[in-house]
Amino acid sequence: MDNPSLRELQQPLLAGVGCGPPLQKPGEPQLGPPFRETAFAESLRGWQFLPPPVPSVSAGLGELGPPDLEHPQRQEQQHFPSLDDKPQFPGASAEFIDKLEFIQPNVISGIPVYRVMDRQGQIINPSEDPHLPQEKVLKFYKSMTLLNTMDRILYESQRQGRISFYMTNYGEEGTHVGSAAALDNTDLVFGQYREAGVLMYRDYPLELFMAQCYGNVSDPGKGRQMPVHYGCKDRHFVTISSPLATQIPQAVGAAYAAKRANANRVVICYFGEGAASEGDAHAGFNFAATLECPIIFFCRNNGYAISTPTSEQYRGDGIAARGPGYGIMSIRVDGNDVFAVYNATKEARRRAVAENQPFLIEAMTYRIGHHSTSDDSSAYRSVDEVNYWDKQDHPISRLRHYLQSRGWWDDEQEKAWRKQSRKKVMEAFEQAERKPKPNPNLLFSDVYQEMPTQLRKQQEALARHLQTYGEHYPLDHFEK
Amino acid sequence: MAAIAATAGRLLRLRAAGAEGQWCRLRGAGLQAASAAGDAAQRRHVAHFTFQPDPEPQEYGQTQKMNLFQAITSALDNSLAKDPTAVIFGEDVAFGGVFRCTVGLRDKYGKDRVFNTPLCEQGIVGFGIGIAVTGATAIAEIQFADYIFPAFDQVHVIREVASMAQEKLGVSCEVIDLRTILPWDVDTVCKSVIKTGRLLISHEAPLTGGFASEISSTVQEECFLNLEAPISRVCGYDTPFPHIFEPFYIPDKWKCYDALRKMINY
Numbered sequence: 001m002d003n004p005s006l007r008e009l010q011q012p013l014l015a016g017v018g019c020g021p022p023l024q025k026p027g028e029p030q031l032g033p034p035f036r037e038t039a040f041a042e043s044l045r046g047w048q049f050l051p052p053p054v055p056s057v058s059a060g061l062g063e064l065g066p067p068d069l070e071h072p073q074r075q076e077q078q079h080f081p082s083l084d085d086k087p088q089f090p091g092a093s094a095e096f097i098d099k100l101e102f103i104q105p106n107v108i109s110g111i112p113v114y115r116v117m118d119r120q121g122q123i124i125n126p127s128e129d130p131h132l133p134q135e136k137v138l139k140f141y142k143s144m145t146l147l148n149t150m151d152r153i154l155y156e157s158q159r160q161g162r163i164s165f166y167m168t169n170y171g172e173e174g175t176h177v178g179s180a181a182a183l184d185n186t187d188l189v190f191g192q193y194r195e196a197g198v199l200m201y202r203d204y205p206l207e208l209f210m211a212q213c214y215g216n217v218s219d220p221g222k223g224r225q226m227p228v229h230y231g232c233k234d235r236h237f238v239t240i241s242s243p244l245a246t247q248i249p250q251a252v253g254a255a256y257a258a259k260r261a262n263a264n265r266v267v268i269c270y271f272g273e274g275a276a277s278e279g280d281a282h283a284g285f286n287f288a289a290t291l292e293c294p295i296i297f298f299c300r301n302n303g304y305a306i307s308t309p310t311s312e313q314y315r316g317d318g319i320a321a322r323g324p325g326y327g328i329m330s331i332r333v334d335g336n337d338v339f340a341v342y343n344a345t346k347e348a349r350r351r352a353v354a355e356n357q358p359f360l361i362e363a364m365t366y367r368i369g370h371h372s373t374s375d376d377s378s379a380y381r382s383v384d385e386v387n388y389w390d391k392q393d394h395p396i397s398r399l400r401h402y403l404q405s406r407g408w409w410d411d412e413q414e415k416a417w418r419k420q421s422r423k424k425v426m427e428a429f430e431q432a433e434r435k436p437k438p439n440p441n442l443l444f445s446d447v448y449q450e451m452p453t454q455l456r457k458q459q460e461a462l463a464r465h466l467q468t469y470g471e472h473y474p475l476d477h478f479e480k
Numbered sequence: 481m482a483a484i485a486a487t488a489g490r491l492l493r494l495r496a497a498g499a500e501g502q503w504c505r506l507r508g509a510g511l512q513a514a515s516a517a518g519d520a521a522q523r524r525h526v527a528h529f530t531f532q533p534d535p536e537p538q539e540y541g542q543t544q545k546m547n548l549f550q551a552i553t554s555a556l557d558n559s560l561a562k563d564p565t566a567v568i569f570g571e572d573v574a575f576g577g578v579f580r581c582t583v584g585l586r587d588k589y590g591k592d593r594v595f596n597t598p599l600c601e602q603g604i605v606g607f608g609i610g611i612a613v614t615g616a617t618a619i620a621e622i623q624f625a626d627y628i629f630p631a632f633d634q635v636h637v638i639r640e641v642a643s644m645a646q647e648k649l650g651v652s653c654e655v656i657d658l659r660t661i662l663p664w665d666v667d668t669v670c671k672s673v674i675k676t677g678r679l680l681i682s683h684e685a686p687l688t689g690g691f692a693s694e695i696s697s698t699v700q701e702e703c704f705l706n707l708e709a710p711i712s713r714v715c716g717y718d719t720p721f722p723h724i725f726e727p728f729y730i731p732d733k734w735k736c737y738d739a740l741r742k743m744i745n746y
Binding site: 164215223224225226244274275277278279305306307308312313314374375379380437438440442443444447454455458459462465466468469472473474 | 571572574575576578595596597598599600601602603687688717718719720722723724725727728729732734735738
């Protein structure tokens with residue numbers, strides 16, 4: 001059911017309960033005061049103020065005044081419960097039923113997977129082809145492949161002890177690039193940790209990816225965080241934080257602020273199907289819906305949370321099926337189909353901003369790589385399974401077939417680009433290795449706006465300690 | 481919150497250590513000064529300090545060399561064998577766990593006793609409480625995944641410092657490994673302070689509000705007149721734990737040694 005009419009259905013029969021003020025589209029004349037407090041104040045001027053009925057008081061008796069039929073959306077007025085034989089409960093809007101029936105969760109044929117291309121990169125329904133220009137589609141392709149190349153090199157560098165840790169994005173490049181391309185550059189991104197392709201699409205330089213992984217002097221994060229914890233204020237990419245799902249309620253708050261600022265801006269929040277089990281996910285979804293926030297919840301369902309397969313993560317129809325439970329518009333897409341991801345995100349963005357409501361996109365995909373460099377996934381899944389996805393359903397291959405069938409790419413360009421992208425990555429990598437680490441004083445700064453005395457004393461104590469015992473510390477690698 | 485990353489390098493080294501090394505006994509004990517020649521071959525260097533294997537204890541009967549993770553697995557194995565109500569659950573425990581503490585247990589005891597849960601720490605804890613309410617035994621694993629590198633056993637650092645103090649300063653130290661926080665072994669610590677007149681406390685956690693404050697406060701209440709110098713605390717700084725600056729953040733043996741030296745010269 002389309003949302004506006006559902007909202008009408010949800011108009012409370014008892015006052016003081018239910019939705020906030022009516023939806024406003026930007027640019028349209030104000031329908032009324034935007035905030036409850038002023039609405040209430042407004043009501044005091046012209047109306048006989050009556051306290052809302054206490055829910056536990058039975059029989060709702062008392063003279064509350066005639067219903068205002070001219071202004072059905074005013075929340076302050078008091079309606080006497082109707083004498084029609086319809087449920088009057090404030091908690092739900094529904095009909096009565098006299099047959100005992102449990103709703104069966106539909107897991108066998110759940111929410112369908114939206115796709116535009118088949119596994120060979122051919123458009124299935126031409127009316128769904130976004131008809132993107134060659135230049136844009138090539139940018140998709142180059143972002144995904146450059147990410148893939150960078151992943152290979154940085155994964156290796158961890159194996160060689162050059163960086164302490166790494167997480168690859170193999171198989172999920174389509175989810176990053178398809179969604180990033182559908183957003184405005186100023187839309188705010190909250191990620192989990194496997195969304196480097198979003199930054200790549202926004203032209204975050206290789207030098208800075210590497211700087212963060214190496215924790216060298218060029219790292220905007222000043223060497224404080226472990227690798228892959230990227231952040232970029234200029235590109236509106238909120239810094240990655242290790243604890244899972246904490247970004248979800250934060251993203252909702254940011255979206256609310258964007259709404260208030262009339263910023264014409266959406267917030268996108270990425271998370272995996274595992275993180276969706278966290279309590280914070282529930283909080284985020286519920287807040288976004290009740291507070292009517294312009295946010296896109298983007299779930300990367302890649303089949304595994306470290307070793308935990310989806311069969312042990314949830315028993316319902318994935319994450320998409322949870323959206324309606326919160327009153328959130330939801331869709332499931334083929335995450336390995338960059339055009340499907342693009343189309344869904346584009347439409348979600350348009351409506352989230354126009355209608356100030358959240359959207360949930362569950363992008364089905366597969367985690368081809370290990371969870372991280374600390375993981376060996378052969379301990380819990382077969383190599384055959386991984387190979388299937390790598391060979392038969394990979395976002396990069398599918399897009400390449402699309403490009404080739406349009407005559408926009410060929411084997412020679414592929415060969416040249418592989419060489420070129422590898423060269424770019426290697427150059428950035430070698431430079432990153434050579435740079436020193438930041439000055440150890442940066443251990444103490446940015447914890448507070450103004451460093452408190454206690455902390456300054458600790459900083460000075462370290463400085464004195466290094467003067468005497470400096471030979472036992474790797475000071476040569478750090479900036480003086 | 482479950483978290484994400486790790487220093488695989490260290491994890492690999494610890495796996496190697498598992499084959500030969502032995503974590504020290506956890507009971508507080510007097511310092512065992514390692515004789516240089518005999519123990520040199522057995523020492524392993526990992527990260528910032530040197531492991532020295534414990535001498536084999538005589539009072540418990542037959543013993544077996546294990547690393548810490550193996551010891552945990554063994555304890556879990558014993559628990560599930562003895563107690564049919566015991567179950568182990570948490571994130572990724574079924575395949576053996578990210579720290580390999582539950583390897584083999586699911587095969588041995590079955591999937592209804594060793595199982596994965598969805599990714600939700602509050603759920604795991606609540607679920608465990610519920611199990612316990614019925615009288616059954618709940619063993620919940622809370623995962624830090626590869627986010628927390630294997631915890632340094634600060635006792636190793638302190639043992640090295642005690643060794644250095646003996647060598648360079650002719651000072652003899654008692655090394656106490658507090659196994660618990662609440663309650664903690666006040667008597668052992670106070671007896672030692674009464675004997676020696678000085679106390680150095682060290683932990684990786686930040687200084688302010690850290691457990692060293694608690695120990696320090698109690699000791700000065702109980703043993704004020706026995707103290708010959710202020711109690712020394714060598715801890716982490718009051719900042720989030722840093723990545724690249726780790727070597728400077730850690731309360732390593734040089735910082736502990738320096739604090740000890742100052743305390744002796746007070």
